[in-house]
Amino acid sequence: MITEIVEKGVYFIFSPVKKCSHISICIAEGLKKLGIPIFSNMDCWLIDLKNQEYLFKNDRQLHPNNCAIVVADIYFIEMTNNHPLFDLFYELNEEVILVIIDPNDSDHVLTGRTERLTAVIRVHMHKFRKYPSQYIPWAFGISERIRIATENSKLFSERKRQVLAVFRSSLNQSVRVAMNFCFISHLQDKIDINQNQITEIGNNISLNDFDYLYWSQFPTHHIPKWFDSLKNSMFCCAYGGNFYYADLDEKLLENSNLGQKPAIARWDSWRFWESLAAGCVSIHLDFDKYGFLLPIKPVNWKHYVGIDLANPQEAAQRIIDEPELMVQIGLEGQRWALENYGSVPVACRFLDIVLGEEFGTIENLIDAVEDIS
Template sequence: MRRHSEPKVFFYTTSTECNASGAAGAWYQTLLITLAEGFNELGIQHYSNHNYWRLLPNTNEFLLQHDPTVTHEDCDIVVLERQYVEENHALPKDLFKPSRKYITVYLDSDDGITTPSWLPEFRQFDFIFKPHHIQSVDYPDNIYPWTFGLTNRIIRELAEHNDSEFREKKLLVNFRHNKQPHSLRKFIEKSFVPKVESVLPIDTSGKSNAIHKSTPVAPEDPYHYLRWVQTGRRHNPSYFKSLREATACAAFSGLFLAPKVTDFNPRVSYYSSRIVDRLGIKTDRIAQWDSWRLWESLAAGCVTFHVDFEKYGFVLPVQPTNWEHYIGIDLDNIDEAIDRIRDNPELLDRIAKQGRAWVMQHYSPEATAERFLNTILGESPVLACV
């Protein structure tokens, strides 16, 4: 990436981190963390309205450090994630002044098809980066496809991953079913799991929370406890250990959608997806497909199972290739995938290694921050000459 000078970035964060219990609903701003870590690796100066993401226990060093002498008007790019809006019930004051000379960016990590970033006031943002993109949705012009990707916390836990010969031949299936379980996951448990078990034993032990990615049990180690608190109980060393030791992981996530006509009304869209779920209908439209489990399993060197991204229209900044970086299931022809694994067992080892290499190349914090800046510099006439 070539720039005449390095832009300065200002982050708006929430005023508080998770409380000592790591309570659910705490402010975990993962897209913002990834960018800030990437900017550090690229040598990009960044500032924040609050200190956020303590680096180590018992220190006052933060990934995002507040400098009272720097405001958003002193910077070239201003970034905030959805948690800021949820906490403050408003966008930052004077963010969209007509005289502004900075680029505004919103990181929309919200679930669902239509989110608050579809509201008229969000058209003022120069860029909105949003995970869960699908081809069959007509997005506003300032919304760009994005992903959860990797943070250094995930990379650290999975750096010493096992080679295939030291892994247990099994497929981890440890979905967390909440009050509204993902309809795709329910379909997978009913239609895919019983079939794949004939070629790859199933491990569902995570359902007991013993190795689930989210756990109410606080780790004793100070570092892991800090991360458990900061992530709202999402950091679980036992879960990462299970990824390092298993051959494969089921990373299915998503809700089957009704026909596209429902998308234009959020309430109609929501209730139509509930009806589709209740009737047990399988469709070719899947929303809310991105998840941390997807990126964690790829980084762990597991064989990552999901649906076929191309068939179901998932859109990422850099697309993976089915049967090269992951195994994408065609829900209309599950047996074909099972037969392919049975006939070519060596596929698993190759896909696991290629998937990890692919995700580290394209979705590490540095790669993500590089892509972020290239997108803005390529699209924005304001920063093109910065």
């Protein structure tokens, strides 16, 4: 099957309004590095300004049936059981592998007409929510844009001893509000807290080709001044999301007299992956305690600082009292993130999923692709 994927490629379907999500970009960048052809229903995500080369290329002569895998990115598409995408899926040959990428903040899940789907790749998953069997936990991860933008970071010892607590405007961020009260308040007299908003680039600022390429396509997220701040700061607050009540699954209900449990939705964060890539100490909530699901989870106090909302003061005190540990977390977190969530590891994990873990490890999968190439 891997031979067929390398020969036929992967076909991505995007909404003409919102186009490609960051999740699709990360996967496709890795597939491209592995030598696997990428096609799409539209030209999307410019990667070479001079030659007008797109990561996702539209070939009007190519039908999705001619590719090995068809991926539908439902970024801001309202998915219902009667969505036209399902009609397309059921018209495709049985041999074509069908995958949905769901990077949305909504808690909606697909029901019905999903038997042809191999997988639904979903961010923000947590253990207190019931998901259909095809759902696979995923993460924002580190695109090539983020990786390059965070290169050449300063040594940890040379950075400003400050906590970046700057967030993009976003609705329903009750986690951030709570953390201002219960966590930041314990740090602000002991360490500099930078809450100065870093806004979009003005028209009078000149950009190099790389920054212009990505700022012009993603102006709210690709801000060179922000990446400079990351590379010059020791700490970065990277939490997000909102509190809500989630229905417990049946196994958890057996051990509980409650029908609901407090949970955190929309917990994955751009700041988390950007700050990890830049070598900052990334501050989030405790992934294990709050049930966040990832393909590979980071270890608290090794790769990041995970806050327990029941005792946030303890984490704040360790940040202040253990500078040598903070140096180590910055280094280990960056290494862990790039090794597990850079574009090639992400693409290999995607292939491992759609192939039913035929290869079992990223290393074996890379070897197999290289042998075919």
